[in-house]
Amino acid sequence: MSNVQPLVAGNWKMNGLKSSASELKTLVDKLNAEPVSGVDVMICPPATLLLAFSALVEGSKVKLGAQDCHTEASGAHTGDLSAEMLADSGAVAVILGHSERRADHGELDRHVRAKAEAAWRAGLMAIICVGETEGQRKAGVTLDVVRRQLKNAIPDGATAANTVIAYEPVWAIGTGLVPTAEDVKQVHGVIRDELAARFGDEGRGMRIQYGGSVKPGNAKELMSIDNVNGALVGGASLKAEDFLGIIAAYKS
Ligand code: PGA
Numbered sequence: 001m002s003n004v005q006p007l008v009a010g011n012w013k014m015n016g017l018k019s020s021a022s023e024l025k026t027l028v029d030k031l032n033a034e035p036v037s038g039v040d041v042m043i044c045p046p047a048t049l050l051l052a053f054s055a056l057v058e059g060s061k062v063k064l065g066a067q068d069c070h071t072e073a074s075g076a077h078t079g080d081l082s083a084e085m086l087a088d089s090g091a092v093a094v095i096l097g098h099s100e101r102r103a104d105h106g107e108l109d110r111h112v113r114a115k116a117e118a119a120w121r122a123g124l125m126a127i128i129c130v131g132e133t134e135g136q137r138k139a140g141v142t143l144d145v146v147r148r149q150l151k152n153a154i155p156d157g158a159t160a161a162n163t164v165i166a167y168e169p170v171w172a173i174g175t176g177l178v179p180t181a182e183d184v185k186q187v188h189g190v191i192r193d194e195l196a197a198r199f200g201d202e203g204r205g206m207r208i209q210y211g212g213s214v215k216p217g218n219a220k221e222l223m224s225i226d227n228v229n230g231a232l233v234g235g236a237s238l239k240a241e242d243f244l245g246i247i248a249a250y251k252s
Contacts, residue, residue: 006223006230007164007207008247009042009065009127010237011095016045024053026240028060031247035061039230039250043237044095047081054090065093065127068101071114073121083115083122093125095232097153099133099170109152117155120162127164127232128153129211130191134171142169143190150194160205165191166232172212174234181225184210188227216245223249 012020024043031041044065045053053064066089070080086094096119097112116126130149132142146167154163167187172178179187188208195203210222211232222228236242 004160004205004207004229005038005040006228006250007040007042007209008230008233008243008250009044009093009095009164009209010233010243011067011098011211012043012045012238013067013100013234014046015238016049018049018052020045020049020238021052021056023238023240024056024062027243028057028062030240030244031061036247036251038252039247041247042093044091044093047086047089050086050089050091057090063092064090065095066091066124067095067098069094069096069115069118069122069124071111071118073118083118083124087122087124091124093127093164094119095127095129095166097129097149099129099131099168099173109149112153113155116153116158116163120155120157125162125164126158127166127209129166129168129232131166131168131170131172131212137169137171142187146187146191147194150191154198158199158206159202160207164207164209164230165195166209166211167191168211168232170212174213176213178213178218178222181221184222184228185225188225192227214246216242216248219246219249 042063066086069083073084096115101107119126132145207229209230209232210228214231214233
């Protein structure tokens with residue numbers, strides 16, 4: 001879909017201290033000095049940095065996202081953060097169902113679905129992650145896994161504005177391994193078909209990011225594949241220079 005504005009989002013995971021503001025400042029300054037049009041840019045820092053970072057990105061192209069949320073708006077849930085709190089701290093989006101949360105915290109599709117509804121309730125866009133493990137790819141069930149995750153993790157009512165899908169093969173995350181362009185094209189095509197079948201025009205306009213070892217050196221090729229509408233970037237989003245090198249894939 002050529003009229004879908006791609007989104008390049010940086011997932012900082014459990015990395016970053018107050019001092020990391022210098023990287024964000026470099027990113028903001030460089031994008032102000034040399035604007036790149038036709039692409040949205042987001043950083044998803046740890047929640048501890050949202051409030052301070054929201055002052056830094058004000059008036060810039062860079063938006064902020066969070067990495068998880070609880071399903072409730074408030075209450076007796078020690079250590080958790082609600083979508084409302086994240087929105088209050090400056091986030092406009094939240095990553096949900098990342099494979100690290102699925103693996104570390106036992107998150108299932110139904111939890112991801114409930115969290116997406118909570119995100120919408122708070123006015124946040126949900127970035128819903130799907131993707132197969134290495135074993136699932138080897139067993140030839142990648143498409144079944146992704147279809148099942150889409151069906152069960154995306155709530156009814158998803159729109160192009162409130163939802164982004166991130167296809168992240170688990171075996172490609174943080175490993176330097178990347179699927180072939182043909183494989184990315186196939187999975188993204190299937191995701192597009194599923195979204196269009198269920199959500200019509202909204203599904204046709206929904207952004208489908210690729211994630212997993214996206215670097216400045218491979219971004220242009222990955223981002224030019226059909227139905228790849230941006231990237232979810234881990235390691236290479238921590239340094240402004242690397243992240244800018246990925247955003248540069250969209251420079252005309
Ligand atoms: P990576 O992480 O870019 O470090 O592979 C991607 C992600 O987990 O979103």
